[in-house]
Amino acid sequence: MPDFDVIVLGAGAAGMMAGIEAGKRGRKVLVVDHARDPGEKIRISGGGRCNFTNVNATHTLGRERFLSSNPRFALSALSRYTPDMFIARVKKQGIAYHEKTLGQLFCDGPATQIVSMLTNDLRAAGAAIWTGREVGSIEKTADGFDVMVGDGRVTATSLVVATGGKSIPKMGATGLAYQIARQFGLEVTDTRPALVPLTFEPGALEQLKPLAGVSTNAVVGHGKTQFEEALLFTHRGLSGPAILQISSYWRDGDAISVNLLPGADALEFLRAARKATPKLHIQTVLSDKLPRRLAQLVGELINQPGMIGDLSDKKLMAAAEQVSRWRLKPVGSEGYRTAEVTLGGIDTTGLDAKTMVARQVPGLFFVGEAVDVTGWLGGYNFQWAWASGWAAGQVA
């Protein structure tokens, strides 16, 4: 007889959800984590307020808002476990929350409330939680799986791998899930840091550095993809939600475009200013719409000293181009050290979309960030963790 019905590796968002659901079905569950406490990423998420879901994370928007080599893969789990279902849990616990922007739901109080809700639910479902234990070798047996945990071996019929991706190694990210996937013959797609600040070469950085701390609303684009959100200049380069979002699409060597006047026609604006205030310098005109330091830099880049009234249409068009299609070429990102998620992961072709079980290995499940499904910023990644964990928990 195996020691447990289900062993879940990783007491993060996806692992706890899988453990709760399996436990509720009467399965004897063990959740193992090498961290001292469960749910460490939940605790620090959303600036400590946990952006626990996004009301727009429905399956109908999934193809656009969840990146994957197979954008359809996530839709099944997302349609079966919806944001409303997680919101109902939060409400039942009396956890107060609010919508911040763009459908993003945050706790009013600390994110630890979500961690407590999940650990309480796990215990209520009869699951054992072993933290501070290293996971060693894993073997397939006739009955299921034999896993080295700490100094001892434990066995179970089902194994749910929920050890996340590579982002923030300091917080315990290891890439163990990829290793297990490869051991059992599953493919792993290329991985890269995502939802991450972008960095610049020293020359460009020198130019941007005086703006460190300046934030403005902008449309940041890469190819056909665009996000209108806050853009933040930092000592290392660019950050803020608009940059984190575009970082999931950006590739080495590519440029990004920045429109500093979202919702406005830059040329019309400059033409109107030329008529109304011809004696002003272009920097002064721009400071009406942009933070002063930013207006100054953009003014320098436009490099048209003198009064706006003296600028020809051609020069005004070039200035408008600089303001609304500022091309910037990042050299890299801050990497896994600060990335919120890992793009890529366990190839979905080896997994069943409804249950998250490995097609060729009965009883072996992969859920959460470890899988090649990456959501937009704003609660989408937790919704994927809840939904994929829930899906596995129904059958594991």
Ligand code: FDA
């Ligand atoms: P997760 O990483 O949460 O859990 C994996 C668990 O496995 C961890 O507990 C880890 O210790 C354990 N583990 C790893 N290797 C192991 C090993 N070798 N042995 C044993 N255990 C091991 N998303 C969102 O939707 N809203 C938000 O507000 C935020 N905010 C946010 C802030 C920051 C700073 C970060 C880094 C990330 C976010 N995210 C987010 C993303 C979100 O945290 C992420 O998508 C989920 O935590 C993924 O859940 P998983 O359960 O898949 O992995």
